[in-house]
Amino acid sequence: MRTRNTAVVAAMCAGLAATLAGCGGDGGGEDPDAGTNGVGKLPAAKIEARARKAAGDAEAVRLSGKLVTKGRTYKVDMRLKTDGGTGQVSTEGSTFQLLRVGKDLYLKADAGFWTHKSEGSGGGQSSADAAAADKLDDKYVKVPVGDPSYKRLSGLTDKSLLLDGLLGLHGEISTGGRGTVGGVRTIRIRGGEGSGGALDVSLKGRPYPLRLQRAGDAGVIRLADWDKDFTLAAPDKGDVVDYGQQIPSGT
Structure with a gap:
């Protein structure tokens, strides 16, 4: 009788092992943290x-996706490290590239971007605006530190600032x-x-x-891409154009 009872108990234990992690309490289940950092x-x-x-x-990171801030949606794909960053930003139908090396911030976009900004400032687009947009097409524009756009745009290239906030x-x-x-x-x-x-x-x-x-x-x-280094350098002087006035506020 004892042998039969023992066999019954053993069979019950085998059937319940997946749920109860085995009879006898020694925790036969798989450890979900096995092979992890703990x-x-x-x-x-x-x-x-x-x-x-x-x-x-970390010395570097790649950050991509969508950010909604102050009612505006930004689609970003940025590579950042301690002394600057580079990448692409899209917002409200406009797409531009940002590059910051130290304190020097550059913005690059096509002529359509600058044409749109010119029209958005009111008064339509003049022939001078169109000529300026063509001059800026696919060129880097250095954003002055004192420009109202500098703080907002440079924030998108600042690893510490972005990560602390996000x-x-x-x-x-x-x-x-x-x-x-x-x-x-x-x-x-x-x-x-x-x-x-x-x-x-x-x-x-x-x-x-x-x-x-x-x-x-x-x-x-x-x-x-945590801690994966990448090259960060100022553009060649021939690729930089002076905008000649304040960067449009809608940027």
Whole structure:
């Protein structure tokens, strides 16, 4: 009888093993953190702190996606590092390239961009405006530091400023589910149960933030190429044209 009872118990244990992680309590289930960097075991606030530190320590990053700020939507694809950045920005039907090396900020766009800006300033487009737009076509324009557009545009090329502003979650931070971003296993942390934004953090290597859902539907950003260096240099003098007046405020 004892032998039969033992066999029955063993069969029950085998049937329930997947749900109960085995009889006897030795935890036969697969460890979800096996082979990871271990941050998935941490409280959400510590995961956020580790992700922000990894981002701050990195020398470079590629940031792409959509940002909604002050009622304007920007589609961005920027490569950033500590001393500047370069990439493309689109907003309200306009597309332009930005390049910042140290404090020197350059903007490059086609003639259509400058024609549109000229028309948007009121009074239509004159023949002089058209000639100026042709002169600026596919050339870099150096944005003066004192120009009203400088602060706004340079902010899109500033790694520290952008990451500090983007990575903060709002509300009480909690841990969400696990998933993958670009084939890399991640752990999600959320602010305010998701209403305050969500951040997917890498479970491989350094805990870099890989995907950000901003609070209030203010855009989704992918972060990649962490610590991958790239060339950042001022354009040749022959590729730089003086705009000759204040950069259009609609930029």
